[in-house]
Amino acid sequence: MESSLSLTTIWNFCSEAMILTNESGEAFALNRAAMRLFSFTSGSMESVSIFELIPDPSFSKHFKPRQPTTGISLLLGTQELNISVVPFSVSSASYFLVIIKNITEQQNLKYQLQSAKETIRFCEMIFDEMSEGVCAIDTQGKIQFYNKKMGTLDLREPQAVKGKRIFEAWPNITEETSTLFTSLRLAKSLSQREVHFTNTGKAITTVARTIPLKVDGKNIGAVQISSDITEKKHLTEMIRQLQTQGETVPTNQNEDKRKKINNHTRFQFQDIVCSSREMRKTIEHSYRAARSSSNVLITGETGTGKELFAQSIHNESKRRDKPFIAQNCAALPENLLESLLFGTTAGSFTGAVDREGLFEQAQRGTLLLDEINSMSLNLQAKLLRALQEKKIQRLGSSRVIDVDVQIIATINEEPLKAIEEKRLREDLFYRLGVVHISIPPLRQRKEDILVLIDHFIQKHTKKLGVHVKGMDPDIQKFFLDYQWPGNVRQLEHAIEGCLNLIYDEEIITFEHLPPTFRDKMLELLAEPISPSPEGFSYVPQWEGTLAEQLEKIEVLLIEKALQEANGNITKAGGKLGISRQNLNYKLKKYQISF
Structure with a gap:
């Protein structure tokens, strides 16, 4: 029962x-x-x-x-x-x-889900065709939508960032610096903001608008819409230059050499070649600095491009139409530098004439004082007074001259170290460092090296009349591993030195390196070598110079590749990773017969 x-x-x-x-x-x-x-x-x-x-x-x-x-x-x-x-x-x-x-309800849900998926995909296809970049996150900061244009601006594949938290995709972003998180936290839209960065060597300017997303009054996320206004900005700048300087519009906007602004400068922000977040952030800070007339202190090692930033700040500022005067403080003795800065009066010393100083020449413009830590502490005190009073006196004169000059100073070492070792006055540092821009050394932004290599190859091949397409992968890896104590300037000189040794090759190889780089690279080859063709290895007998031993290894590799390719030069070149023309050159150079 x-x-x-x-x-x-x-x-x-x-x-x-x-x-x-x-x-x-x-x-x-x-x-x-x-x-x-x-x-x-x-x-x-x-x-x-x-x-x-x-x-x-x-x-x-x-x-x-x-x-x-x-x-x-x-x-x-x-x-x-x-x-x-x-x-x-x-x-x-x-x-x-x-x-x-x-299963009626189940099937209805299935059809609704399929319809929703099709609608989402349909919307994604539409968003991917938009000219604006779109990025949306949920309340946890996970990226739920990221269209193709945003990926183009950020150098990211949409599928690589979707589903990730924004802090995973961009480790340098924090909740405080993220406009998406700020909009989400405050539950309000953020007004349009200009963002400046460099993408594969090209300067990009975007306007970003960030909006919180709500459903039934509840926050569900935030979306950022970024518009690329680079061309608009460029055209606006050209029109402004036409109005203020009477220049003519270039007939070819893609010509490599842009017109110089008539203020003794050569560089603008779009000339800064980089792809790293560190440099993009530095450029953005510099854009902000250009909006004010406050003094600017630029710190960075030798060769990082401090004057390039100084000129770019001037050309983005309201003083762009006024003079830009630059003086290296390490190049002159104290007395001569003082007379150069403040000017002289006839009779103030033997041979003195009435002459404007750099402050007067830069009136209503910008005065760049390069390597200010090389200036004597006595002269630094006089400079500090001029900055505080905005007045100067020529040497030998009692007449006070009002000056309106923005000072951009550079220093090639840590300011606190220079202060401690009595190369920089502490009070001058605080006066100059109202806006402090620090340019990271090249070794701390390795991702910039490849775009700089391409840029310098393109720049100097035209000047030297050669046709180089790139760099041997081993040399490229060596350049990426090298510490670059001379930073970007040293890298450019190295590339230019390589191109000067090019004959008819299309690839930069070991023999084109300047001697100092060859010696450094050869140090890395002191270990036994097992070249790429499998089954072949060579442990050199160290007789003769390193360069001679490297040539012997290269000959053996070429002979091995030719043997495996049955004498086919194209196939052998492919095995070695070099062009047919480059292999022909080496066959003649080493007198290899097959």
């Missing part, structure tokens, strides 16, 4: 409709789910055939003794059913258990 009650309970509480029929299909038991499905009330069901309940002609063929059938899909009115027919026997009599699952 208890077992019967238990089975009855299970029978009636199953979510699937279940019907018991005899061999002819006459239904004699329905559970509650089946009663609901076919709209029977308790006591209202009379003898009924399963084939009347499910009148589909194809259904009857599934009633076969000893052969269960599952996964039968039928449509009953507007309802989609999934049916299983299970035959069984009791006392030699045949019966069937029909299990019916109403």
